Amino acid sequence: MGYFELIVSCIFVNNILLAQFLGNCPFLGTSKKMETAVGMAMAVVFVLVLAGVITWVTYTFLLVPFDLVYLRTLAFILVIASLVQFVEMFLKKSIPALYAGLGIFLPLITTNCAVLGVCIINVDKEFTFMQTLVSSFAYAVGFGLALILFAGVRERILLARVPRPLQDTSIGLVAAGLLSLTFFAFRGMV
Numbered sequence: 721m722g723y724f725e726l727i728v729s730c731i732f733v734n735n736i737l738l739a740q741f742l743g744n745c746p747f748l749g750t751s752k753k754m755e756t757a758v759g760m761a762m763a764v765v766f767v768l769v770l771a772g773v774i775t776w777v778t779y780t781f782l783l784v785p786f787d788l789v790y791l792r793t794l795a796f797i798l799v800i801a802s803l804v805q806f807v808e809m810f811l812k813k814s815i816p817a818l819y820a821g822l823g824i825f826l827p828l829i830t831t832n833c834a835v836l837g838v839c840i841i842n843v844d845k846e847f848t849f850m851q852t853l854v855s856s857f858a859y860a861v862g863f864g865l866a867l868i869l870f871a872g873v874r875e876r877i878l879l880a881r882v883p884r885p886l887q888d889t890s891i892g893l894v895a896a897g898l899l900s901l902t903f904f905a906f907r908g909m910v
């Protein structure tokens with residue numbers, strides 16, 4: 721598979737959020753305002769790319785040679801948690817408004833199954849270093865794209881008249897389902 725096909729596959733066909741349904745907690749929690757969604761998308765891109773690369777290196781050069789593959793999940797979670805702590809400290813110091821806007825959802829990147837899922841997918845598909853780098857970035861871009869699209873939809877919903885039983889979370893879940901269906905139109909492309 722070439723890099724272009726890998727990018728299209730990760731962003732649209734196998735979108736980590738809308739096709740594989742990983743990482744729904746920050747998706748629903750940080751998509752009420754566009755600024756927060758963009759900030760979360762950037763944080764996920766940073767964490768996911770670094771986590772993908774570092775976990776690939778850890779797996780390839782540490783776990784496999786020493787026959788410690790059974791520690792894969794534990795090692796990956798440690799890498800992800802460390803990276804999220806770094807991002808949290810950076811945002812708290814550099815961009816306090818975004819740090820406050822993300823609130824509890826920033827530490828939740830640590831337990832975001834999308835990040836761990838991408839790291840495991842990269843290893844399971846036996847990607848090379850470059851393929852891991854490209855797929856991690858493309859999955860993160862797909863996550864960010866879905867998050868930003870959904871934030872736009874939710875901001876528009878606030879202006880619409882929504883029936884009382886569907887207000888707040890209910891209409892958000894309906895909109896997320898419809899957005900997910902649009903990404904299923906890409907199935908079979910790559």
